[in-house]
Amino acid sequence: MITLDGITKRYDDVTVLDDVCLTVPDGKLTALVGPNGAGKSTLLSIASRLLPTDAGTVHLDGMDVLTARDTEVAQRLAVLRQDNRVAARLSVVDLVRFGRFPYCRGRLRAEDHAAVAEALAYMELDDLRDRYLDQLSGGQRQRAFIAMVLAQDTDHVLLDEPLNNLDMRHAVQMMRRLRDLVTTRGKTVVVVLHDINFAAAHADHVVAMRDGRVVAAGTPQQIVCTDVLQAVYDLTVPVHHVEDQPVAVYFS
Numbered sequence: 001m002i003t004l005d006g007i008t009k010r011y012d013d014v015t016v017l018d019d020v021c022l023t024v025p026d027g028k029l030t031a032l033v034g035p036n037g038a039g040k041s042t043l044l045s046i047a048s049r050l051l052p053t054d055a056g057t058v059h060l061d062g063m064d065v066l067t068a069r070d071t072e073v074a075q076r077l078a079v080l081r082q083d084n085r086v087a088a089r090l091s092v093v094d095l096v097r098f099g100r101f102p103y104c105r106g107r108l109r110a111e112d113h114a115a116v117a118e119a120l121a122y123m124e125l126d127d128l129r130d131r132y133l134d135q136l137s138g139g140q141r142q143r144a145f146i147a148m149v150l151a152q153d154t155d156h157v158l159l160d161e162p163l164n165n166l167d168m169r170h171a172v173q174m175m176r177r178l179r180d181l182v183t184t185r186g187k188t189v190v191v192v193l194h195d196i197n198f199a200a201a202h203a204d205h206v207v208a209m210r211d212g213r214v215v216a217a218g219t220p221q222q223i224v225c226t227d228v229l230q231a232v233y234d235l236t237v238p239v240h241h242v243e244d245q246p247v248a249v250y251f252s
């Protein structure tokens with residue numbers, strides 16, 4: 001279980017995370033939603049130690065994430081950043097091999113090659129494995145980064161907007177795969193999403209942020225409703241139900 005307690009982040013005198021407390025349940029798919037600038041990426045970056053916090057703690061079960069050794073954290077928690085910048089002259093397979101670094105320090109053993117092959121196949125990247133990243137479409141590159149995160153094979157996976165650049169089919173496939181990681185492999189997945197309907201369809205638990213705070217958390221049924229969406233996004237959104245699943249109609 002990941003537990004964030006009292007997380008506060010300031011840039012100069014602007015507070016972008018304000019005493020955030022959040023528990024991420026194990027073996028569940030948690031969707032983190034909220035408007036641009038709400039603090040979602042900042043929170044994920046702090047939880048995964050990519051960014052220092054000004055106050056608060058992050059625990060993963062008994063481990064103090066903010067003070068633990070790098071390898072210890074990297075074997076338990078993997079993160080996909082919102083903006084991935086990496087040398088363009090890197091092939092897909094070499095990128096995915098980075099996911100094994102916490103285990104083998106760059107000297108891949110048979111089990112590391114197997115994990116890389118599995119992640120490539122899982123993301124349908126076999127045909128693209130030797131392509132350079134700058135020879136890929138935006139969606140293909142996004143899948144390559146997710147394959148790298150999966151190759152890390154951690155129990156806890158944090159993904160910041162993994163649906164970026166994905167077409168309809170690949171977006172649905174991605175959510176089904178994340179669901180599968182949770183359901184059949186028992187992983188704990190946190191995913192930042194902008195499309196609230198993907199959260200409603202696939203998440204067990206939805207956390208809504210606004211202005212650096214968690215403003216609501218609960219089941220998709222509890223969060224994807226007109227009142228909460230109004231409070232989170234300042235938008236009046238009719239919500240219908242299709243086969244008991246809430247569907248927010250925010251297009252018009």
Ligand SMILES: Nc1ncnc2c1ncn2[C@@H]1O[C@H](COP(=O)(O)OP(=O)(O)OP(=O)(O)O)[C@@H](O)[C@H]1O
Nearest residue numbers: 011014016034035036037038039040041042043082
């Ligand atoms: N390095 C920085 N310096 C100053 N302000 C920053 C910095 N990084 C982020 N912020 C501010 O922190 C706030 C939260 O940013 P964050 O990236 O966490 O939002 P977000 O919820 O991920 O938004 P989005 O949906 O657009 O990705 C924003 O107001 C942003 O402008």
Ligand SMILES: [Mg+2]
Nearest residue numbers: 040041042082
């Ligand atoms: Mg963000």
